[in-house]
Amino acid sequence: MKIAFISDVHANLPALEAVMDDMTFRSIGTVYCAGDILGYYTFPDQTVELLKKKGVVCIAGNHDRAVLVGTKGMNSIAASAIEWTRENMSPGSFEFIRELPNSVHRPVGGVMTAVHHGSPRSMSEYIFEEHVNDELLDIAGARMLVLGHTHVPYVAHFAKGNVLNPGSVGQPRDGDNRASYAIWDPVESRIEIVRVEYDREPVMNGIREAGLPEMLATRLLRGR
Helix, strand or coil: CCEEEECCCCCCHHHHHHHHHHHHHCCCCCEEECCCCCCCCCCHHHHHHHHHHCCCEECCCHHHHHHHHCCCCCCHHHHHHHHHHHHHCCHHHHHHHHCCCCEEEEEECCEEEEEECCCCCCCCCCCCHHHCCCHHHHHHCCCEEECCCCCCCEEEEECCEEEEECCCCCCCCCCCCCEEEEEEECCCCEEEEEEECCCCHHHHHHHHHHCCCCHHHHHHHHCC
């Protein structure tokens, strides 16, 4: 059965809906989310409900933790979106985020798999493709390591296993403005990065109606 990995949804509901529809078309089984469910965009409750409805296995990201504990260390744009989220999300969504683990470590498709947001060392560490090495697999104690946080997709293969970043569903930063996720077929040992088009207009309108920084709207067009 094929397995999907998503990350960095950032309350972009239209993007998440498009990705979930694409997964249905491709007959995906289990879905894992590598954190940052919330932050930046204005559909926190609907995003949480869709993830719950689809049975997505989620961990927390740094933006999710910021909703709970505050925005110290964040830039002003990210912080303003977190403050808006905290003021506008439901108690049920807050509780869902509060109960998220920081990581997942379990056999998936017969392969020991670890899912972290930043890295096995820190939730806030950025691991871009040029930083990847097989030491991360040793630290994680896994042969499949899934990371998020950078919003940039990649797959790195080593003798010890694979390191995967599915990119961002809600705010891609690799110059491709389509939502990004990854599909893993453990039987065929194949990993594929998938891009999905979606309607950005409701997301951009939500930013403007909420009075959040315009850059959060326009970067959805640039993919950076």
